[in-house]
Amino acid sequence: MPEPPAVSADDLIRQLDDADPEARRVAALGLEGVAGAVEPLLDRVGAEEQPAVRDAMLTTLAGHDTDRVAAGLAVHLASEDAGLRTAAAEALAAMPVSVPALVPRLLEDPDHDVRMLCARVLADLPHPEALTWLAVMIKDDPHPNVVASAIDALLPSLGPEHAELLQRAVRRFPDDPFLRFTVEAALR
């Protein structure tokens, strides 16, 4: 199997607008490590309609793991497109260098859906503070669905030391049966 001929970064950036989704997907992956491709990729990722192309763009962007990429992807956590906001959360979870600086802002986001996705990011983010942030969400977040998401994210790391934190969350939302169920299941 001969190696395909090398294509320049400029050609690959142009190829991001190709009518053929496979050409766009290949271009997005081929731009791995090309700093000049960050802005073209961020410009297109939100509008890309083909999920496989979008995921290739997100994989390449996640590889940069810079503040600019993290901020550029975080805006999609509020997208109306469920596929896009979920895919953006998964990409952010693979960016342990730049995402931690964003977390305090995400924890305070007025949109509780964004905070729920933040819990999802923290579930997979390989960072020593991730569990602490999830505990803060469980302790302080005003929305029961966010608290339940944070508990769900914390599940693999739950220990006896978290029992009081979880029980306190139930006491904060005494009328929420789903949260009560989540905590009971977690403590079982």
Add this chain to the structure above:
Amino acid sequence: MTSAATGTGLAKAEFEKIREYFYRRTGIQFADSKRYFVDKRIEHCVRAAGFDTFAAWFGALRTGDRPGLLPELISQLTVNETYFLREDYQFDALLNSVLPRVLAARGGPDRIAGPVKILSLPCASGEEPYSIALRLLEEWPHIDTVDVEIHGADIDGEVLERARHASYGERSLQRVPAPWLARHFSPVGAGRYQIDDGIREALTLRQVNVCDTAAMRSFRDFDVVFCRNVLIYFDDLSSRRAAENLYGAMRPGAYLFLGHSESMSRISPIFTPTRLPEGIVYQRPTGAKR
């Protein structure tokens, strides 16, 4: 002497150094839970290369003073332990469920254009691709009429050499039925058997890192990919890259087998899980949209 050379394991800082270095070179990252495994393998590398200290060995590794050190490190830290017909239910799925669907999708066994292409990655020392060949030769009714290409690829050049030589001991061959052993292998002494030339020569072998997007571009149009028990060792980003590269290597509608403890849903949403009677496989979607 440092801890690695004295057999007491790596110091934490040494472990962090080698973990970071190995990740940057291969995209493979070891969790803290793999510390004991990594310690033992590094200890072997330091001793085998004749160094007294981890620092001296690591310095030579990083500067490239001894070109053989990195391949040996990769060989030690990647998973090469395997045997013929391992996780055989997936080969059942290949024969009974996947290949019939592949043939149907490509026009049927009498009208198919071009070969059915199967990739084993990582193929290690060849047990997996040769197991596929054996199952097809022994059990697939279309083997005499449909052209099949089996390819093996691995990051480790040393295991690929072993795959080319294709000589195996009792441990590797324990699950191979005696009649198959008699038909397709020849004894080469010391309890070892070599697989027949015809099968060896039919297997295409290449060295590649599945996370290397540029190198993986030359893998194209596979109908079936076996990528078992390796993604589990990758970090999030590397496993995403590997998934994207495997996707690119597959035809639309092609099938991907992962190891029994692995799930693509934890890695990437680009594949469609498909439930077969024998278990879950993953498909590259046929349509433009998922």
